Amino acid sequence: MVANSRQPDVFSAIAHPARRHILDLLGKEDRSVNAMAGHFNMSRPAVSQHLKILLDAGLVSEQRHGRERRYHLLPDQLTPVRDWLAQYERFWDDRLHRLQTLLAKRSKP
Amino acid sequence: MTKTIQRELILPQPPAEVWQALTDPATLAQWMFPNDFEPRIGHRFTFRVPPNPQVNFEGLTVRCEVLECDPPRKLAFSWSAGGAVENTTVSYRLEPEGRGTRLFFEHSGFEITQAFGEQAFKGAEYGWARMHKQLASTLAAASASNGSDL
Numbered sequence: 001m002v003a004n005s006r007q008p009d010v011f012s013a014i015a016h017p018a019r020r021h022i023l024d025l026l027g028k029e030d031r032s033v034n035a036m037a038g039h040f041n042m043s044r045p046a047v048s049q050h051l052k053i054l055l056d057a058g059l060v061s062e063q064r065h066g067r068e069r070r071y072h073l074l075p076d077q078l079t080p081v082r083d084w085l086a087q088y089e090r091f092w093d094d095r096l097h098r099l100q101t102l103l104a105k106r107s108k109p
Numbered sequence: 110m111t112k113t114i115q116r117e118l119i120l121p122q123p124p125a126e127v128w129q130a131l132t133d134p135a136t137l138a139q140w141m142f143p144n145d146f147e148p149r150i151g152h153r154f155t156f157r158v159p160p161n162p163q164v165n166f167e168g169l170t171v172r173c174e175v176l177e178c179d180p181p182r183k184l185a186f187s188w189s190a191g192g193a194v195e196n197t198t199v200s201y202r203l204e205p206e207g208r209g210t211r212l213f214f215e216h217s218g219f220e221i222t223q224a225f226g227e228q229a230f231k232g233a234e235y236g237w238a239r240m241h242k243q244l245a246s247t248l249a250a251a252s253a254s255n256g257s258d259l
Contacts, residue, residue, distance in 0.1 A: 020220065085219060088194075089114055096116055096214060098140035103122045103130055 010080050013057035018042070019050045026060060026073035033069070113217040121209045128181035131201055142171075148178050154186075173199075194219065 014020055018040060025036055033051065037044045051071060054060040058077045063070050120127055130136045132148040142156040152175045160168035169190060176198065177185035185200035197218035204211045 092114055095141055102140050107122050
């Protein structure tokens with residue numbers, strides 16, 4: 001279960017609400033930093049800092065369009081998160097099965 | 110977007126018996142982990158998940174606080190394990206079902222991005238459907254062998 005230490009970059013990248021919001025925005029369309037900054041109560045450099053973390057984690061790519069850089073979501077990179085959630089499901093299935101087995105044993109004379 | 114894990118079980122034992130297994134620390138330790146649980150709202154406790162060197166897992170402390178405690182009907186506690194699992198909520202709801210209990214389990218509050226939800230979730234749901242089948246056959250096998258694996 002909860003072996004999130006195996007993929008620290010992706011997990012710490014999505015741990016911050018602002019970065020999750022960036023990913024949500026990029027999920028709709030590619031955007032520049034300026035286009036995104038309007039959605040946040042923070043400075044453009046602060047948004048850039050969060051983007052840098054997302055770039056380093058491989059969740060986002062950067063493309064030049066003339067003088068502007070646009071950012072693009074790479075959703076496949078979230079696979080470790082999906083796998084990890086599936087592990088959590090398996091964890092609870094296993095625990096609830098143990099609960100059932102324990103109760104069955106205890107209610108026998 | 111947040112993701113919720115939900116399960117529903119029918120147990121032949123009455124609610125009082127199921128409640129005891131959910132709330133007695135020693136019993137709880139047998140199917141969960143060592144803990145210092147107490148059944149009262151506001152009580153803070155931990156589950157100590159032991160390390161497993163075989164899968165390179167170094168162990169973990171899950172921090173919890175009792176949020177609801179209404180014996181033998183509803184138990185809820187927070188579950189913080191670090192990373193994307195801070196302040197999630199685990200809850201159990203018990204309803205009498207004949208002489209047994211219908212148990213509704215829920216673990217809610219996983220913070221997942223919308224992007225992940227919309228674009229990457231289909232594959233995951235396929236995976237879970239497959240896993241449920243595996244669970245069903247595991248349970249069938251376990252009850253056939255009288256569940257002697259505990």
